[in-house]
Amino acid sequence: MKIVFYGSGNMASAIFTGLIESNTVKGEDIYLTNRSDIEELKRLNSTLNTQYSYDDVELLSNADFVFLAVKPHDFDSLVERIQPHHNAHNKFVSMMAGVPINQIKTKLQTSNPVARIMPNTNAHVQQSVTGISFSDNFEESDKQLLFDLLDAFGTSIEVEEDSLHDVTAITGSGPAFLYYMYEQYINAANQLGLSHEDTDIAVRKLIIGTARMLENSELSLDQLRENITSKGGTTKAGLDALAKHPIEAIFVDCLNEALNRSKELGK
Numbered sequence: 681m682k683i684v685f686y687g688s689g690n691m692a693s694a695i696f697t698g699l700i701e702s703n704t705v706k707g708e709d710i711y712l713t714n715r716s717d718i719e720e721l722k723r724l725n726s727t728l729n730t731q732y733s734y735d736d737v738e739l740l741s742n743a744d745f746v747f748l749a750v751k752p753h754d755f756d757s758l759v760e761r762i763q764p765h766h767n768a769h770n771k772f773v774s775m776m777a778g779v780p781i782n783q784i785k786t787k788l789q790t791s792n793p794v795a796r797i798m799p800n801t802n803a804h805v806q807q808s809v810t811g812i813s814f815s816d817n818f819e820e821s822d823k824q825l826l827f828d829l830l831d832a833f834g835t836s837i838e839v840e841e842d843s844l845h846d847v848t849a850i851t852g853s854g855p856a857f858l859y860y861m862y863e864q865y866i867n868a869a870n871q872l873g874l875s876h877e878d879t880d881i882a883v884r885k886l887i888i889g890t891a892r893m894l895e896n897s898e899l900s901l902d903q904l905r906e907n908i909t910s911k912g913g914t915t916k917a918g919l920d921a922l923a924k925h926p927i928e929a930i931f932v933d934c935l936n937e938a939l940n941r942s943k944e945l946g947k
């Protein structure tokens with residue numbers, strides 16, 4: 681299988697690293713290109729054995745899956761490279777936030793199958809949650825091949841194309857929202873008495889341990905919380921202070937803004 685990535689940045693590298701490190705695809709079967717950062721392509725060639733080229737005829741020839749991994753605002757520059765050279769064998773897989781399948785087909789002037797995926801950077805540790813939608817003409821056997829690729833770097837859920845906006849907000853951008861929250865927690869913890877170094881280590885371990893509990897426990901979130909909350913104790917005091925703030929409303933606002941931006945990006 682020949683896989684091409686147009687774009688070798690944060691999201692693409694999380695994916696192709698996951699594909700290679702899980703032994704799902706050999707580095708030599710993955711072809712990378714970017715706008716101009718050849719040093720990065722050489723570095724990836726020496727660490728992951730991936731191929732690289734700026735020759736679009738060579739890249740697209742016999743390519744099974746062509747990942748479109750540029751920012752939405754760079755799509756037009758990508759179209760100039762791909763449109764004259766794509767062939768009937770190419771199945772396109774776009775990870776561009778917000779850009780609809782019909783726009784991809786129109787700009788590339790193609791009736792080839794197109795899938796849209798919305799992964800997240802947890803792909804680096806094979807823990808991406810990836811939403812996927814297919815154009816009507818995507819063959820079942822090709823869908824299965826693509827699902828197998830997605831499995832290599834996490835779990836996938838097939839959704840209606842319109843719902844990819846929700847996936848983008850909740851899990852595509854989601855790691856950034858959680859990192860931001862953890863940053864605030866660390867900032868607040870730094871105002872207590874531990875050294876900043878100890879606080880950083882303690883909070884990172886706290887986050888990892890709590891995530892492991894979520895993974896391994898059969899208890900609900902609220903039961904897990906209840907199990908820590910002694911009557912009249914410290915947790916209750918802290919939770920009461922939290923409840924004075926509109927935390928749910930803050931996240932409603934955050935997710936709606938992300939979702940609206942996803943819709944704007946496709947216009």
Ligand SMILES: NC(=O)C1=CN([C@@H]2O[C@H](COP(=O)(O)OP(=O)(O)OC[C@H]3O[C@@H](n4cnc5c(N)ncnc54)[C@H](OP(=O)(O)O)[C@@H]3O)[C@@H](O)[C@H]2O)C=CC1
Nearest residue numbers: 687688689690691714715716717750751754757758776777
């Ligand atoms: N980062 C994330 O968490 C997620 C990102 N996405 C989506 O993934 C896409 C990429 O995002 P991200 O990886 O963060 O972006 P980056 O800025 O990290 O990478 C963008 C890549 O696109 C390349 N590029 C730009 N123009 C062209 C071109 N004309 N031809 C070939 N390559 C080109 C850049 O090359 P060069 O370095 O040479 O300029 C670079 O390798 C976006 O559409 C985003 O919506 C989706 C889910 C999560």
Ligand SMILES: O=C(O)[C@@H]1CCC=N1
Nearest residue numbers: 777848851852853854
């Ligand atoms: O910020 C963005 O637009 C992309 C899409 C999801 C995560 N990063």
